[in-house]
Amino acid sequence: MIYVIGIGPGDKRLMTGEALQAIEDAEVIVGYVTYIKLIKELIKDKEVVKTGMRREIDRCQEAVDIALTGKKVAVVSSGDAGIYGMAGLVLELAEKSNPDLEVKVIPGITASIGAAAVLGAPIMHDFCHISLSDLMTPWEVIEKRLTHAAMADFVVCFYNPRSKGRANHLANAFQKMMEHKSGDTVVGIVKDVGRKEERKIITTMQGIDYELVDMTTMVIVGNKETYVKNGKMITPRGYSL
Amino acid sequence: MIYVIGIGPGDKRLMTGEALQAIEDAEVIVGYVTYIKLIKELIKDKEVVKTGMRREIDRCQEAVDIALTGKKVAVVSSGDAGIYGMAGLVLELAEKSNPDLEVKVIPGITASIGAAAVLGAPIMHDFCHISLSDLMTPWEVIEKRLTHAAMADFVVCFYNPRSKGRANHLANAFQKMMEHKSGDTVVGIVKDVGRKEERKIITTMQGIDYELVDMTTMVIVGNKETYVKNGKMITPRGYSL
Numbered sequence: 125m126i127y128v129i130g131i132g133p134g135d136k137r138l139m140t141g142e143a144l145q146a147i148e149d150a151e152v153i154v155g156y157v158t159y160i161k162l163i164k165e166l167i168k169d170k171e172v173v174k175t176g177m178r179r180e181i182d183r184c185q186e187a188v189d190i191a192l193t194g195k196k197v198a199v200v201s202s203g204d205a206g207i208y209g210m211a212g213l214v215l216e217l218a219e220k221s222n223p224d225l226e227v228k229v230i231p232g233i234t235a236s237i238g239a240a241a242v243l244g245a246p247i248m249h250d251f252c253h254i255s256l257s258d259l260m261t262p263w264e265v266i267e268k269r270l271t272h273a274a275m276a277d278f279v280v281c282f283y284n285p286r287s288k289g290r291a292n293h294l295a296n297a298f299q300k301m302m303e304h305k306s307g308d309t310v311v312g313i314v315k316d317v318g319r320k321e322e323r324k325i326i327t328t329m330q331g332i333d334y335e336l337v338d339m340t341t342m343v344i345v346g347n348k349e350t351y352v353k354n355g356k357m358i359t360p361r362g363y364s365l
Numbered sequence: 366m367i368y369v370i371g372i373g374p375g376d377k378r379l380m381t382g383e384a385l386q387a388i389e390d391a392e393v394i395v396g397y398v399t400y401i402k403l404i405k406e407l408i409k410d411k412e413v414v415k416t417g418m419r420r421e422i423d424r425c426q427e428a429v430d431i432a433l434t435g436k437k438v439a440v441v442s443s444g445d446a447g448i449y450g451m452a453g454l455v456l457e458l459a460e461k462s463n464p465d466l467e468v469k470v471i472p473g474i475t476a477s478i479g480a481a482a483v484l485g486a487p488i489m490h491d492f493c494h495i496s497l498s499d500l501m502t503p504w505e506v507i508e509k510r511l512t513h514a515a516m517a518d519f520v521v522c523f524y525n526p527r528s529k530g531r532a533n534h535l536a537n538a539f540q541k542m543m544e545h546k547s548g549d550t551v552v553g554i555v556k557d558v559g560r561k562e563e564r565k566i567i568t569t570m571q572g573i574d575y576e577l578v579d580m581t582t583m584v585i586v587g588n589k590e591t592y593v594k595n596g597k598m599i600t601p602r603g604y605s606l
Contacts, residue, residue, distance in 0.1 A: 132381070135383075136382065137381065137382040137383040137386065138381050138382070138383055138472060139381065139382060140373070140378065140379050140380065140381055140474060141377065141378040141379070141380060141382075141385075142376075142378040142379055144382075145378065180604065181604055181606070204478050204481075205482075206478065206481045206482055206486050206487075206488055206489060207478070207481075207488055207489070208489065208490075208602065209489075211482075211485070211486040211489065212485075212486035212489035212599050212600065212601060212602055213602065213604055215485055215486055215597050215599055216594075216599060216601070216604075216606060217606065219594055219595050219597075220606070223595050227597075229481075229482040229485070229486065230482065231379060231474045231478045231479050231481075231482045232474075232478075233381060233472045233473075233474065234478065237445050237447065237448070237472045237473075237475065238472050240445075240447045240448075240470075240472075241446075241447055241452075241470040241471065241472045242470075244452070244453075244456055244470070245447050245452040245453035245456055245470065246447075247447055247448055247494075248447060248448070248449065248450075248452065248453035249449075249496075249502075250493065250494055250495050250496060250510055251493065251494055252491065252492065252493035252494070252514075252519055253488075253491055253492055253493070254491050255490075255491060260602060260603030260604065261490075261603060265518075268516075268517055269491055269517040269518075269519065271517075272513040272514070272516055272517035272519075273493075273513070273517065275509075275513055276509055276510040276512075276513035276514065277506075277510075278493055278510065278513075353457075353460055354460050354464050356456050356460075356468075358453050358456055358457060359453065360453060360457070361449070361453055361454065361501060362501030362502060363421065363422055363454055363457075363501065365422070365457060365458065365461070
């Protein structure tokens, strides 16, 4: 049995009861070292397999191999395991190794939802998630999605917005989108959602300081109706008030 | 003080610790009668204000009015309050009544995330949320978003997919999207996520039986790479296995 668990943005209080229960039930915990640290109080007496960054396949295969010995394994990732997380990979590898191996995906609070609550209500209307990581997706595909998202006036939540190796991705993405969106469009930035260092910034597409953004930052770009009032970023649903 | 709380899809185990804590802390609970029922065990000793459907503005204004008397109020909605929920409305009405009134949005598991976990891993790559309700959004705007989402090959999660008054909306949406998407595209349907009656169906855009879909149903349409294996709907992230 493998549980694939989204532990939310980092604060234990943002985990679901089902996630806590699955961690409790598991005998072995597998995860990237940063996520293991976030839940260390919950797994004191468990066997723990920590792995480094970009070792996703090895990590998930190891979880599958341990589960095949009959142990209950929990693979933990931040946010929701089904959104740019480990759920897909575990299901694919488990199926290849033994189609009878049971895999249960436990939902979690993904970064966009956590950040939205901090900002106010920026994703109250149609929105999309776009990852700016081109490790496995060609940049042309990402660019095409940026263009269509801008033309359709979706609110856009950026995952993996900017890293040392991809310092210009967010700036390039904004430039592309500003062919169809005003530079005054509201942008909400939340760093380290649900962690001690949490920090919120509300700015605009043309006013943003890209240096504020790194891999633990969620960037939400509003639609044409998004506005800021009393420090809150709000995308109206359309009620006549 | 007003908490705006997403209680998740309906199963108490899918609520976050923070949501449970906020409900515990509140003196008055305000919500649509169906959601109040879902959490009735948690609010036995509380003052409860139930309202009917389509009374969103009255319900949120009542919450604001009670909070202005000094009481701690919790407005509950299903899923996440910031996604087609009550967060935006409460923030807007609170700001109009008294900008000093504190509003705290508590994140929840939205229907797409709950349904995705049941289906496997359908939203592992870029996706969007589109509501098919045209009560407050002109159908032309919805149609434009459908077209761009299809052209960009986003996975699409449909909120408010079909009701008695909007019996043909999902069929019309699929027809529009099939101008750019294959009829063989995988479609996952989950009815009553996290509730006793939960039911999962995996089909295709051209094979769907629209009669299966109602307002408590989540419909997720895959991208070009989405496939079904071993009863699971999977959108690969792009790892070479």
